[in-house]
Amino acid sequence: AIRMTQSPSSFSASTGDRVTITCRASQGISSYLAWYQQKPGKAPKLLIYAASTLQSGVPSRFSGSGSGTDFTLTISCLQSEDFATYYCQQYYSYPITFGQGTRLEIK
């Protein structure tokens, strides 16, 4: 199985900050990567697929980049509603696997 490793596992930031979360695959996955946002007690919400395609309705302050083994999710200007846990997911090969999550907290 392809292992997905996110960094950092958690960190604190302030509204208005620009933040970047990294996801690394244990082997190349081309651009077969998605990002999700999850708030406490809620289901994950799709943000980005194909590494950089923004899901309809997701604010443009979210962006994704990368291919191969290294990927990033960037939030250009943090809003209060962005404090949540973020997961990456590869769909290059089975089994489909997720990163362990990055918890973004308010500083």
Add this chain to the structure above:
Amino acid sequence: QVQLQESGPGLVKPSETLSLTCTVSGGSISSYYWSWIRQPPGKGLEWIGYIYYSGSTNYNPSLKSRVTISVDTSKNQFSLKLSSVTAADTAVYYCARVRIAAAGKLGWFDPWGQGTLVTVSS
């Protein structure tokens, strides 16, 4: 828009079989792939498996010996059975639609159901 809703017992005894159903509303279950994903309390996400509306399936090897996913197109539902459960199977179970990526690969999950907590305990 398509909505998904999980249903089933919230408490299952060890060694018994966990059974959940996902009801799809606002659209047809046909022509799509559907999946189950779980999340132990305070932990990350684990893909369990998927089913096509025609009935073809693919399971996570870590659970394959215990998992069965089935579909009932007449009811617009698909179901999960997980046998011989232990406390390690305690989790929130989500159903989701699978979107098709380029080159026919099964891709990302959208939308998701709200999730249902299943606790394994005697």
